[in-house]
Amino acid sequence: MRSARGPERERGPFVLFGENMVAHTLEYDRETPQFLGFDVWQAEEERFLPFGDAEFVFESIGLRTVPVVERRDATAFGDEYGRGADLDYEIPESAYREGRAEGVVLRNDERGARAKVVAEAFRERHESADDEPETDTERLVDRYCTERRIEKAAHRLVDEGEWAQLRMPMMEDLPMAVVDDIFAEEHREIAREDWEIDAAELRSRVSSRCAPILQDRVD
Incomplete structure (x- = not known):
């Protein structure tokens, strides 16, 4: 596959990342696609594609991508919402249901950094049990x-x-x-x-x- 930015760029193989929309565990008010893509890993160069190129890859095989909430300067975003463990970002309203989205993916294409912020109600992890894990x-x-x-x-x-x-x-x-x-x-x-x-x-x-x-x- 090649990028929309030019025939000489973005050959596969690719690894696709996205969210499988499972309506049985989270009820949606509107019809949803079966899969929403949010990232593409270019295996040969070992890097994530910029989102515009990732969109092209998904579209070329008939898949949709997650809605873009906003585009911000990374420094300004960090100054407003914090960084790392101190990140305090409010999950926006969902495009597919009444109420907040399940989460957002934060991307810094310049640094190749990614973070997934999941709303508290939908976290797929839990606190450790009373017995501390040993391995x-x-x-x-x-x-x-x-x-x-x-x-x-x-x-x-x-x-x-x-x-x-x-x-x-x-x-x-x-x-x-x-x-x-x-x-x-x-x-x-x-x-x-x-x-x-x-x-x-x-x-x-x-x-x-x-x-x-x-x-x-x-x-």
Whole structure:
């Protein structure tokens, strides 16, 4: 694929990032596309494309992109809303439902920096349990393997179907679907943590969380 900015630029392969619109876990008032893209990684040059080029890539394969809320100078944005852990940005109104959006993606194309700000009501992570995690794998599961994420992955396995279509044999595929979703959504934060992840332990711990949730929905 090539960019709209010129035939000599932006060849693939690309890695596409976006949001799967799962209406079963978040009700929308208006019709939504199945997928909204927000980022494209250019694998050969190991960089994110500017948003205009990313839009072209998504449009060329028939996918829509998230609505652009505003474009701001990065320094002015930081001065107004803070930076890093001190960021205080109010989630805007949703384009697809009454009330606030689920979240926003902040982009600094000059620096290649990205941040995802999620509204408190829709966070896919939870506070640590009373027992402090002892391994990096346990910390990852404790932070990211939430009930909402498991439900979302289960719906994808039945092609966004209703809960009545869920069956316990899905446990064969559900844990890895949850793991895939965790790394697709949270890979940058996980990389910054520099955790040592044990693959067998990860699958076991995710499976132990998936089983009772799926059983409860099937019953």
